């Protein structure tokens with residue numbers, strides 16, 4: 001036992017000496033979690049970026065456009081600039097022509113601008129004719145701002161989208177058929193859910209598919225049956241993409257997914273350090289002492305599990321600060337799930353080292369497999385967005401089961417007993433993969 | 449004290465150690481001399497228990513080492529051929545890890561680390577990362593890391609490869625001191641000067657076989673000549689060298705001929721032949737042959753090949 005402990009401590013000493021490893025394990029995933037949290041709009045009300053200067057030009061007089069401007073002004077992430085100050089101090093509404101000169105000037109007052117043109121809901125194209133101007137400092141910033149803009153638009157004025165669809169339908173079908181079509185739907189809705197067909201038809205034509213409920217899924221106080229009907233349909237899609245009202249699963253997914261992905265990287269790196277130790281002849285020195293080969297392997301395993309638990313818990317605590325994930329109530333169960341997930345990840349790294357001829361091959365293989373498992377397993381985006389046949393492969397990845405475990409604890413608040421199936425699967429993966437790894441190690445040249 | 453009987457180790461078809469038998473006596477410094485690939489490291493690893501011989505036995509004080517008993521391992525210390533240290537950690541951390549693996553701890557471990565660092569003049573660099581060390585410093589640390597647990601037998605596998613002369617000297621003086629204090633040392637090298645300086649007995653190995661074993665004098669006595677005569681290799685001496693060839697061993701290296709006369713060949717005959725070729729006596733120097741000559745004589749190859 002004691003050699004395992006000594007070797008374990010040695011691995012931690014090496015780890016904390018290695019700045020690249022520390023940043024890959026903690027800082028990089030933290031940044032990814034932060035960014036993706038912003039992009040998917042799961043930031044807590046009292047955190048996240050605030051007051052990003054955003055110029056808004058409203059060139060038309062569309063009521064929904066005014067509503068969107070109001071929504072952007074209410075959004076804490078943005079500081080909306082909609083007026084232009086003349087040299088003499090008087091103000092006028094900002095115009096599109098003002099944007100480029102201002103944005104290109106040194107010390108630009110804003111680097112992002114949104115233009116809502118007069119033909120906002122044009123019949124020429126599907127969707128909204130929004131124009132976004134940006135002079136970003138980097139790609140990630142653009143993505144972040146775009147994500148926040150999208151979130152605001154989707155959650156506040158989905159009506160605009162409905163309207164755009166309607167405008168296109170009208171152009172495509174012709175006025176008469178269009179009226180008949182909407183009338184038919186209104187009749188059907190009224191028959192099925194009750195309500196006044198004429199009112200429903202008016203609502204549909206204005207693009208209001210129950211949009212009131214869209215941005216506020218919890219508030220089902222809306223008595224309009226049409227609204228409820230469409231709210232239910234739309235909500236199904238919106239859960240994954242927007243996640244404004246479903247903070248925890250989205251945040252849990254983001255934290256868990258990125259944490260697991262980078263844990264896999266860290267642990268593969270640690271397993272491939274076996275090659276470096278071999279090449280340096282260190283195993284000769286260790287094995288000349290009263291230490292066995294399996295003690296070396298189990299020390300690596302124990303190290304991986306401990307590092308994994310530590311990393312996952314640190315990142316979930318970061319998720320607590322960033323997104324308000326409720327960690328405290330579930331600490332013990334979360335620890336258990338983290339331990340199982342870390343064990344599965346460690347065994348993966350060990351197997352990788354066991355089947356690879358050298359460190360380069362191992363890290364190449366690791367990168368490929370980890371990227372595949374992470375995307376398939378849902379670490380990058382929710383797997384419900386993937387085609388169904390691909391979703392079946394998700395279940396073959398340990399990333400998927402780890403994330404299932406995290407959300408079972410943090411989102412569904414499952415008890416120990418309820419967690420057993422997932423723990424069983426993670427434990428099974430660990431056992432099978434470790435058995436394979438040890439079998440391979442005994443045949444490999446790593447200790448020669 | 450340490451006995452190897454008919455020890456053989458194969459890597460696939462390659463016989464790396466081929467039926468080596470030898471006995472190492474308590475307190476001696478035993479040299480294993482042979483060129484690269486001779487099987488020195490493999491022999492060391494077999495003694496250290498890192499590999500299991502395919503045939504033969506190794507025993508320490510009558511107890512088989514092959515079984516890999518922990519208490520017997522504690523009697524041995526291995527200095528690997530490569531610098532086997534954690535370069536991202538300090539000297540002190542390295543020594544602590546390896547000391548702890550041998551079961552040392554607490555005040556005793558600290559005392560031994562202090563002592564070890566002082567012995568190889570690394571005390572003031574103890575907290576520096578090994579990767580900042582010079583080759584010689586890393587080698588010195590590599591050496592003392594094998595001594596923390598006070599083994600009875602120290603296995604040094606080419607501990608001076610790539611070392612500056614000053615560090616090499618420091619290592620030699622330290623090993624000589626340990627030897628005087630009674631430590632049994634097995635020292636492998638492909639430098640005959642090292643074997644000559646350090647070792648009381650030397651085994652000459654090549655292609656996994658032990659070709660000869662004995663003290664320096666015993667090994668030199670195996671040569672059929674007692675002198676080695678050198679003279680320049682150039683166009684003037686070429687006919688003379690050709691005429692000399694039937695009378696002994698003639699080798700040429702670095703613009704010099706070295707002639708080792710056959711037992712029956714008289715020096716007077718040599719100089720008569722030189723005179724007949726018009727070569728003056730001052731061209732020739734004679735010296736006592738070295739282990740190099742012994743190796744050449746035994747294997748037909750040069751150590752440096």
Ligand SMILES: Nc1ncnc2c1ncn2[C@@H]1O[C@H](COP(=O)(O)OP(=O)(O)O)[C@@H](O)[C@H]1O
Nearest residue numbers: 448459464482483484485486487488489490491
């Ligand atoms: N792990 C190994 N696998 C296969 N062949 C090896 C291995 N280690 C050494 N050899 C071969 O065995 C022979 C002896 O090697 P070694 O004991 O390292 O010699 P030395 O230490 O005297 O240079 C060499 O021909 C070498 O190529």
Ligand SMILES: [Mg+2]
Nearest residue numbers: 488489490529
């Ligand atoms: Mg060697």
